[in-house]
Amino acid sequence: MISAATHDPFFTTVTSSAFHRDAIADLAAGRTAAIRVPDLLPAHECAEIMRALSERAFDTYDTDRIQPAVMRCGVGVSDHRADGRIAPSYWTALLASRRMWQDLDLPFDPFERCRTALGAHWPHPVLVGRSGGREMGPGVAREPNGGFQIHFDDAIREFTGNLLDANLIAQFAFNLYLSVPDRGGETVIWRHRWHPDDERLRLPHASYGYAESVVGDAEALLIRPVVGEALLLDPRNFHAVRPGQGARRVALGFSVGMADSGELLVWG
Numbered sequence: 001m002i003s004a005a006t007h008d009p010f011f012t013t014v015t016s017s018a019f020h021r022d023a024i025a026d027l028a029a030g031r032t033a034a035i036r037v038p039d040l041l042p043a044h045e046c047a048e049i050m051r052a053l054s055e056r057a058f059d060t061y062d063t064d065r066i067q068p069a070v071m072r073c074g075v076g077v078s079d080h081r082a083d084g085r086i087a088p089s090y091w092t093a094l095l096a097s098r099r100m101w102q103d104l105d106l107p108f109d110p111f112e113r114c115r116t117a118l119g120a121h122w123p124h125p126v127l128v129g130r131s132g133g134r135e136m137g138p139g140v141a142r143e144p145n146g147g148f149q150i151h152f153d154d155a156i157r158e159f160t161g162n163l164l165d166a167n168l169i170a171q172f173a174f175n176l177y178l179s180v181p182d183r184g185g186e187t188v189i190w191r192h193r194w195h196p197d198d199e200r201l202r203l204p205h206a207s208y209g210y211a212e213s214v215v216g217d218a219e220a221l222l223i224r225p226v227v228g229e230a231l232l233l234d235p236r237n238f239h240a241v242r243p244g245q246g247a248r249r250v251a252l253g254f255s256v257g258m259a260d261s262g263e264l265l266v267w268g
């Protein structure tokens with residue numbers, strides 16, 4: 001008998017002081033669902049980034065596709081996809097995005113910090129991915145105060161052919177929480193991966209999200225974000241962000257692909 005009470009010992013969260021090689025390999029292999037690294041960035045640096053960002057107007061993601069609205073600072077390729085490829089508008093938006101991050105005048109590059117931490121114990125380089133020879137964006141700051149609908153992320157299904165100039169054998173989603181709500185705002189991950197029948201439960205208007213019933217009574221992990229903490233998850237498992245109340249919910253986020261060379265290639 002399968003029921004929600006049945007626990008899969010491979011559906012767990014590992015909390016660690018760093019991104020250890022074994023933990024990254026386990027996540028890629030499907031032996032765990034997520035890695036949490038508390039205090040990846042000290043609280044004062046998170047506050048410094050938040051201060052710099054607070055003077056910027058966040059854009060909203062394409063509101064046809066993303067409801068409730070999610071604010072973001074920087075460019076994400078999900079808003080620049082046309083017929084399974086990167087739309088030319090991505091590259092122009094990326095120029096503006098790079099300029100915006102530079103203009104924040106931070107004494108450190110937050111995305112580079114995240115990549116360095118990700119690669120601290122990994123035996124291969126962690127690099128920003130390339131597509132058609134061009135360097136992709138390093139990530140975005142996202143503000144889903146109203147939450148994210150249940151969805152999955154998988155470049156292999158979202159793009160035709162290879163998104164990056166590499167063969168990816170695994171994909172992760174990286175989040176570093178800069179500000180968290182007083183209540184709510186949890187990340188929920190379900191032990192359910194996309195099945196063709198799930199398309200019947202896709203929300204209308206080409207939304208990225210699915211009805212909650214898509215995950216049935218699958219086992220779930222509930223993760224309360226903490227300022228300074230990094231979360232690396234397997235985004236093929238359906239996941240959502242619950243609406244938050246009180247303070248803003250802002251995270252640095254990017255996708256990470258593991259290439260057949262062993263390199264970890266990121267993109268935003």
Ligand SMILES: O=C(O)CCC(=O)C(=O)O
Binds near residue numbers: 175239251253
């Ligand atoms: O903000 C989060 O905790 C998760 C956001 C998300 O959907 C992702 O990283 O793929």
Ligand SMILES: [Fe+2]
Binds near residue numbers: 151152153235239
């Ligand atoms: Fe996601």
